[in-house]
Amino acid sequence: MFKYLFKRDTLFATIAVFLVMGMFSFIPINTHFLDPIHLALADFDYNDLAYAKMHKNESTPADTNIVVVNIGYGNRQDLAAMINKVNNQNPKVIGVDVFFKAQKDAVGDSLLLDLFSTNKKIVTAFNFGSDSTKGYFYKQSLSKGYANFVGEEEGVIRQFSPILKEGDQFIAAFAVAVMRKADAKSYNNFIKRKQLTEIINYTRKADKYLVIDGMDLINGKADSSILTNKIVLLGYVSNTVNDIEDKHFTPMNVKYTGKSLPDMNGIFIHANIISMIKDHNYIQKMPIWLMWIIGFVLCWLHMALFIKDYLENHIWFHLLAKIAQIISAVFFVYLGLLCFHQFDLKVNMTATLAAIILAVDVLYFYEAFAIWMHKKNGFKTIFTHKHD
Amino acid sequence: MIKLIKLLSILLLGFGLKTFAADPAFIVFYNSGKATKTVAGKAVVLKKGDHLQSTDQVVIPEKTQLVLVCANFAVVQLKTKGTKELKTLLAQCNQKAVSASSAYFKYVWNSFSHAHKAPEKDPRAYMKTYGAASRGKGSLITKLYVDTIHYYTGALTIAWTPIKTVPSEFYKGAVDGDAVLVGKASKYAKIDSISTKLKPGVYYWDMQGQQSARRKYLKLWTKDAYQAAVTKILNGIVATTPAEKAYLTGFILEEQHFLAEAAKYYHQAVNMAPANQIYVATLTRFKP
Incomplete structure (x- = not known):
C-alpha cells in the first residue's frame, strides 16, 4: 500500500x-x-447514536438549579395563581413556556396581563413569525423569547437559533431570554460565541429535573420554598407516554430512527438549553x-x-x-x-x-x-x- | 441498445401524453327525474354512466336529483331546479388525484427543483416547531361564566362569541372519555333541552373543537335537592326595593352558579324597572 x-x-x-x-x-x-x-x-444524524446506543450523558446528575412547575390542565386564572405563588418565593427568574394564542376569559386574561406587563422577573414565550401569530400577550410582555427550535417540521430537535434580528431589534430564544435574567455572566459568555444556530447539548431527560405540580403549589400541597433563588420554568409536563401535547422528538429518543413517539416536552428542551448555557457545556463543531x-x-x-x-x-x-x-x-x-x-x-x-x-x-x-x-x-x- | 432507448422514449412519451388526455370530468351515477344535457341544440335525458365534460351544462327540473361522480370518485349531488354549468363544480373534485402518472411526475419535478437546504444556513425556514404548550387556540368565549352550572329547571341558553355554529359535547369525565351526548350544531347551547336527555348527576361539557384547558362542570340536580339549595340561598337575601331585591337575588344565584334561577330573577328585575340599563345589560347576557 x-x-x-x-x-x-x-x-x-x-x-x-x-x-x-x-x-x-x-x-x-x-x-x-x-x-x-x-x-x-x-432527519437522521449519526450523532443520535451517541445518545441512543452509547448512553451519552446518562450519568449526568440532576440539575438542581432549575425547577419545572407543571401547569397541567390549569386555566389562565390557575396559571396566574401559580405564577404568584412562585413569585412569592423570590426565584431568580420565572419562565412561562405557555403560548396564549388568543384572548379567553376576562378574569384570567386580566390577571396574566397584569403579571406579564409589570413583573420584570417573568419571561414569556412566543411563536416566531408574523405579529398576528406571536400570541395574545406578546406586545405587553416585558421580557419574552421565542420558543421555536430549528429543525424539520415535527422532526428531531437538535439545534436552536439563540438570537435573531427582526427589523431593528434583536430577539432572543426563550431559554436565552431566561438566562439573560438568571445569570448575566453565562449569558454574555454564550452570546460571544455568535452562532447562528447552536447544537443543543442534551444532558438530561425529564427525570433529571425537579418537577412540581402547579395545582399542588396553589393548594399548598407542595413545598414552595424549593423555588427560592431557582430558575423556575412553568410548562406542560405529560402524564403518560402517549400524551404528546407539546412533546417533541429529540436525539435522546430510544428509537433513533423510524416511527416512534415523541419523547420530550418542550419545557425540558428549554431546560436542557438553560443547563448547557449555565454550565458552559457546548457542543463544538x-x-x-x-x-x-x-x-x-x-x-x-x-x-x-x-x-x-x-x-x-x-x-x-x-x-x-x-x-x-x-x-x-x-x-x-x-x-x-x-x-x-x-x-x-x-x-x-x-x-x-x-x-x-x-x-x-x-x-x-x-x-x-x-x-x-x-x-x-x-x-x-x-x-x-x-x-x- | 439504441432500439431500446427509442422504445423507452416512445413509452415515456405515451405516458406523458396520457397525462394530458381529456378524461370526462363527471359520470352520471343517478338521475331521479329528467335531468338533461343539451347536445347539438337538443335536450338529452341523462342516464347512468353518461360522460359529462366540464364545459357541459345540465338542466335540473323540479323534484329531480342528479348525482354525479367526479374523476376522483367524489360525489356531487344536484337537487336545485335550474341550469348548472359543470365547470362550477370542479372545485369539489380534487384534480390532483386524477392521474397517477401526472402525480408521480409532478413529485419528481418538485423534488428535482427544490434545492437541498440546511437549517444551519437558514434557521428561520426551519423554525416551525415551537416548544410551548398552547392555551386558548380557537376559543369561543361564552357570554356567561359557565365553568360551573347547577341546574334543575328553567330556560337557560349559553351563547358564545364569535358567533359560530358548533355542537356542544357532554361527557362523564372531566378530561378523557367519549361524549355521552352531542347536541345539535347551534350558535348556543340550550341547557334546558339538553337536560331532558340526561339523568341527574355530574357532567362535563364544552363546545366541539375547543381546546379548553378544562371542560365545563354541569350538575343536574334532583328536584328536592335543587329546591333546598335555592331556598337556602334565597333565605340570605336582604330585602330592599322589589326590583333591587330581584336583581340582588339573581346576582347571588349567579355567583352560586344557579344560572337558570338567576335568569328568572333578572327577568323580574327588568320587568319591574325596564329603564335600568344595568338590569337590562345583565339579562342580555342570558339571551342568544
Missing part, C-alpha cells in the same frame, strides 16, 4: 474523487429523493476546512490501498475494496461518535465517507483517462503495464 502512496496517479485519482464530489454539489437539482436510504433515514483535509488524507490512503489491489490482486480487487469500504465506514462513524460522546465535539465525517465510497468508481474512470492520455500524449502512468 505504501508503495503506491506517493505515486502521482494516487494523488491525481484522489483529486479526481473530490472533483467529482464538487461536480455533484454544483448540479442544481436535488437527487436525494431517488435514494431510498436517504428517504428512510431523513469541527471546522469545515479541517473536515475536508481529514477527508482528503483518508481518501488518499484508501486510494493507495485500492490501486495496490487493482494492480497486484485484481481478481480480488472488488471484494477487498468493498470490505475495506465497510470497515472504514463503521470505523469512521465510530470515531465521529466517540468524539461527540467523549468530547462534545461534532465531527462531520460525511465528506470522508462519500470520498471513500466514490473512490472505487472514480478509480475506474481515472484508469481509462490515464491510459487515453498515455496513448495520446505519453502521459506516464502506473496503469499502462496492465494493458501493454
